[in-house]
Amino acid sequence: AQKVTQAQTEISVVEKEDVTLDCVYETRDTTYYLFWYKQPPSGELVFLIRRNSFDEQNEISGRYSWNFQKSTSSFNFTITASQVVDSAVYFCALSDNSNSGYALNFGKGTSLLVTP
Amino acid sequence: DSGVTQTPKHLITATGQRVTLRCSPRSGDLSVYWYQQSLDQGLQFLIHYYNGEERAKGNILERFSAQQFPDLHSELNLSSLELGDSALYFCASSVVTGSSSYNEQFFGPGTRLTVL
Numbered sequence: 001a002q003k004v005t006q007a008q009t010e011i012s013v014v015e016k017e018d019v020t021l022d023c024v025y026e027t028r029d030t031t032y033y034l035f036w037y038k039q040p041p042s043g044e045l046v047f048l049i050r051r052n053s054f055d056e057q058n059e060i061s062g063r064y065s066w067n068f069q070k071s072t073s074s075f076n077f078t079i080t081a082s083q084v085v086d087s088a089v090y091f092c093a094l095s096d097n098s099n100s101g102y103a104l105n106f107g108k109g110t111s112l113l114v115t116p
Numbered sequence: 117d118s119g120v121t122q123t124p125k126h127l128i129t130a131t132g133q134r135v136t137l138r139c140s141p142r143s144g145d146l147s148v149y150w151y152q153q154s155l156d157q158g159l160q161f162l163i164h165y166y167n168g169e170e171r172a173k174g175n176i177l178e179r180f181s182a183q184q185f186p187d188l189h190s191e192l193n194l195s196s197l198e199l200g201d202s203a204l205y206f207c208a209s210s211v212v213t214g215s216s217s218y219n220e221q222f223f224g225p226g227t228r229l230t231v232l
Contacts (some may be wrong), residue, residue, distance in 0.1 A: 037223075044118075045206060045223040091159060101172035103149055104208075104221060106159040 002027045004094045006107035013082050013114055021077040021110045023092030029053075032096035034068065034075045035104065040088040048090075051075060082114045119143065120209050120224035128230045134195040137227045141188055141209030147171075148190040149210075149221055150182055154203035165190055197231045204228050 003026040013019045025034065036048040049059060051068050059066045063080045079086055089111045093104040119142035129135055141148050150162040152175075161174035165184035176182075179197075184190040194201060205228075208221035 043204065043228075044225050045208075047220055047222070050220055100161055100174050101164060103161040103164055103172055103174060104151070104159075105161065108158045 002029075002032075002094050002096055002098050002105050004092050004105055004107035006092055006110050008110045009108070010111045010113070013112070015084060015114055015116050016081050017114075018078060018080050019082050019112065019114075021079075021090050021092075021112070023075045023077065023107060025073050025075065025092070025094045027094060027096045027098075029096035029098065032094060033102075035093040035095070036066065036075075036077050037091045037093060037106075038088045039091065039109070045091075048077075079112075082112075084114050084116060087112060087114045118222040118224065120207060120222050122205075122207055122224035122227050124227060125225065126228050126230075128232065129197060130232055131197055131199060133197050133231075134193065135197065135229065137192040137194070137205050137207075137229070139190045139192070139207030139209075139224055141190070141207075142222055145209035145211050145222070146188065147210045147219075147221075148184055148188070149208045150176075150190070150192050151206045151208065152203045153206065153226075154200075156200070157203075159206075162192070194229070199231050202229055202231045 005024045032053045034051045038046040065078045067076045089109045091109045092107045121140045123138045146167045153159045162176040164172040182192045204226045206226045208223045210219040210221045
């Protein structure tokens with residue numbers, strides 16, 4: 001069975017602080033995909049990144065970076081120099097060829113509040 | 117703008133009623149996924165259609181059904197509504213069905229259903 005755990009329910013930081021959102025996953029498949037989505041207060045789901053199970057390279061995109069470690073089944077997300085506009089709920093998701101046929105299995109989300 | 121449209125944006129109805137939510141995928145996308153976001157259950161996968169055919173089911177209640185039409189738009193039908201069905205319903209589209217070549221799912225803005 002597949003499972004995504006985001007242990008941090010809420011995080012509050014002051015602007016310009018760095019913050020890391022944790023994600024731990026479980027899957028029996030050798031081929032799978034990991035995602036991060038952002039849900040701002042307006043409610044839409046914004047795709048941030050996809051990683052496949054064969055690519056463990058870390059990725060950096062501006063202030064965002066992702067650390068994928070198969071050995072610990074983790075796919076953590078770091079925001080450097082956080083800004084107020086980063087305030088949102090962030091979801092980690094897993095997709096594999098389980099009985100849901102590559103549908104997304106989301107974690108419970110981490111609510112990030114960045115204050116000035 | 118993801119290119120996925122959902123109507124209506126908001127829907128308020130009473131217990132016991134039936135409603136239909138509509139989703140138009142991005143141009144060229146053959147897959148439509150439906151997800152429900154509620155306070156209790158978080159974001160969970162309901163059902164997946166590919167080119168008119170049902171491909172996978174998640175935690176979809178028997179009171180709920182969906183279909184995908186020849187023009188590829190999809191409808192999610194919710195009947196005998198209960199208070200607990202109040203949620204944000206998202207659809208997402210992608211180019212292909214589950215395969216080794218995974219394609220991102222692009223989410224619509226969601227339909228917020230309130231059952232009174």
